Structures are given as structure tokens and as C-alpha cells.
Amino acid sequence: MNKFPSLKQLHYLVTLSETHHFGEAAKRCFVSQSTLSSGIQNLEELLDCHLVERDTKAKTLVFTSMGEQVVDRARELLACSRDLVELSRCSGDVMEGPLRVGCIPTIAPFLLCGLVQQVNILYPKLNLLLREDTTVNLLEALQHGEMDVLILALPVDIHGMSSKVVGRDGFKMVISKNQAASVTMPLHYADLPDKSVFLLEKEHCLTEHAVSACKLTSKEKINPFTATSLHTLVQMVANGLGTTFIPEMAIKHGILENQNLVVIEPPGQDAYREIGLVWRPTSSRTAVFEKLGEIVKGLL
Structure with a gap:
């Protein structure tokens, strides 16, 4: 059975792209830094490609070309998921x-x-x-x-x-x-x-x-x-x-x-x-x- 990325993993990745800082991204996602880092690493393993280049000594990170493309697609998927949630709310007024x-x-x-x-x-x-x-x-x-x-x-x-x-x-x-x-x-x-x-x-x-x-x-x-x-x-x-x-x-x-x-x-x-x-x-x-x-x- 094929495995698919979770919305949570995509949310981690998009937030990291906005902050370019693991600690700040984790804070925005209300998780620990290790949880966010593991989530992105699992996403990379699932997609079988590097999304983020990490330099632990310099404490910097750079998104790869594929990483930037995945971020763009992730934003679209997250937007669609929000629309899906709104669909259930439209049953009332x-x-x-x-x-x-x-x-x-x-x-x-x-x-x-x-x-x-x-x-x-x-x-x-x-x-x-x-x-x-x-x-x-x-x-x-x-x-x-x-x-x-x-x-x-x-x-x-x-x-x-x-x-x-x-x-x-x-x-x-x-x-x-x-x-x-x-x-x-x-x-x-x-x-x-x-x-x-x-x-x-x-x-x-x-x-x-x-x-x-x-x-x-x-x-x-x-x-x-x-x-x-x-x-x-x-x-x-x-x-x-x-x-x-x-x-x-x-x-x-x-x-x-x-x-x-x-x-x-x-x-x-x-x-x-x-x-x-x-x-x-x-x-x-x-x-x-x-x-x-x-x-x-x-x-x-």
C-alpha cells in the first residue's frame, strides 16, 4: 500500500520555509523542535529526496530546489484541506x-x-x-x-x-x-x-x-x-x-x-x-x- 505525506508533515515543512529556523517553526506548530525535525526527516524519507540542507554548526538551513517545489505543492494541499473543513461548516447558516x-x-x-x-x-x-x-x-x-x-x-x-x-x-x-x-x-x-x-x-x-x-x-x-x-x-x-x-x-x-x-x-x-x-x-x-x-x- 502506498504511503502518503500527512498534512501535519506538510504543515511542518511550510512553517519551516516561512521561518527558516527549526526552533521558531516548532514554536509556531506547538511542538518540540525534535518532533518537527523528525516529521520533516520522515517526509524526506517518504519522498526519497532531500528537502532541506542543514548546517548544524552554522545553525543555518537552505531549501533544495525540490524542497521549494514541495513547499509550493504543500501550500496548495493545505489550502484545499482548509476548504474541506469549511465544507462541513456550511451545513448551517x-x-x-x-x-x-x-x-x-x-x-x-x-x-x-x-x-x-x-x-x-x-x-x-x-x-x-x-x-x-x-x-x-x-x-x-x-x-x-x-x-x-x-x-x-x-x-x-x-x-x-x-x-x-x-x-x-x-x-x-x-x-x-x-x-x-x-x-x-x-x-x-x-x-x-x-x-x-x-x-x-x-x-x-x-x-x-x-x-x-x-x-x-x-x-x-x-x-x-x-x-x-x-x-x-x-x-x-x-x-x-x-x-x-x-x-x-x-x-x-x-x-x-x-x-x-x-x-x-x-x-x-x-x-x-x-x-x-x-x-x-x-x-x-x-x-x-x-x-x-x-x-x-x-x-x-
Whole structure:
């Protein structure tokens, strides 16, 4: 009879990959260091390959190439096992218990407050545990079973996850009133000075979405400075340094209040990004995500 790795062994290995320290990994797993070390050694014997190279004198460890691959697969298996456990919980009221929700920074400040309020009213037994992070980090956390559902701007490569679009968020351009007086409307990018369009860092998918939706193809118009947040972009433009793209949801929530700025239509026709929910295909909480999506749709 074939022997298979236990979830406990896989958990030991993944935790060790996160800490790179046997003592710390054992502490996180609530076992002794010898128990964790034996568990990983047994896993290596079962798989008939070295996963971790140990240097007891230097007290260091390095994961082998195969070890890194096994860690990635182990994370996926552990995520699936958590989904399996959730399946048994869904026999009662699906809209109860903790729900780990991730959201990107260009959506979170303008949506999550209303989302929490609506959930508290409609589903008081549902406990939202929120995390704000970049798309890449959130998708990695979702794949590893650390998050249940994400609220992202689409389209984006979701690596085989399930998704549902729940609304659109238009793009507008903002410019200082002084500069607006010298620009002919409707706006054409050719009329703008070089390096006058400010964007977010590439880690924020809003930049790619805005550039694509608003048909900005002239790279010479883009300033090399990149901002870490929409608020930084607004301040750059408010000081007369150029123009930028701002989502409508941010404008509606007052990001431009008390700023000497003018909102104009970008050259791209009907420029927008899609807002959607993303989750693991193995998740048993699809009904929860559907109801959550309806709330987000209403807020949008």
C-alpha cells in the first residue's frame, strides 16, 4: 500500500520555509523542535529526496530546489484541506463565522467601510477579517489558504482562481485649475508637456488599467516619479506638477476635497476598470461570496 505525506508533515515543512529556523517553526506548530525535525526527516524519507540542507554548526538551513517545489505543492494541499473543513461548516447558516477578505489599496479606503457596515446590518454573524495589500501579495495569500476571497480590479492574471465581476469604476483625469486654463478641451495627450502624467508604482494594477483604458500610448508623457498612493498623486497634481488618473470611487469619496483641481474626461472612450471578487475554485463558500458580491455591487 502506498504511503502518503500527512498534512501535519506538510504543515511542518511550510512553517519551516516561512521561518527558516527549526526552533521558531516548532514554536509556531506547538511542538518540540525534535518532533518537527523528525516529521520533516520522515517526509524526506517518504519522498526519497532531500528537502532541506542543514548546517548544524552554522545553525543555518537552505531549501533544495525540490524542497521549494514541495513547499509550493504543500501550500496548495493545505489550502484545499482548509476548504474541506469549511465544507462541513456550511451545513448551517453560511453567512456566519470569520471571512478573510483581501482588498487592494486603490479600492479599500473607498469601499471597505461601507462593506463592513452593510455586512453588520444584513449578516451580523459574519465576521469580516480585512487585509489591504497589493494584487500580487493578495493572490499569493489566497493561493496559500491565508485569505478566503479578494476584491480586486480586473482584468488581471488570477492564476486559475475563480472570479466574478460585480461592477465598473470609471477613470477621470485631474489637473490643477491653473493648468486647466491653458489646455484645450477635449484633452489630447499631444497637448500635454512631456513627463507631465503621474502614475502609481507598478505594484498597483491601477496604473496598467488606467494607461490601457485611457489610451495613453505616449511613454514620453509619463513622469519617471511613481507614487505609492492615490493621495500622493493628488498632492503632486494639486501643486501644479502635471496630471493623473483617479478612479471615480475615490473622487466620490472626497479625495479631491479642498484641492485646487479640475476633473476632466480622459481621451479614452468610456474608460473604466472592472471590480470583481476572486476566490479558490476548491472553496465551499461560493454562496457567501455571491452574497458579498451583491453588497459590493450595490455600493459601487
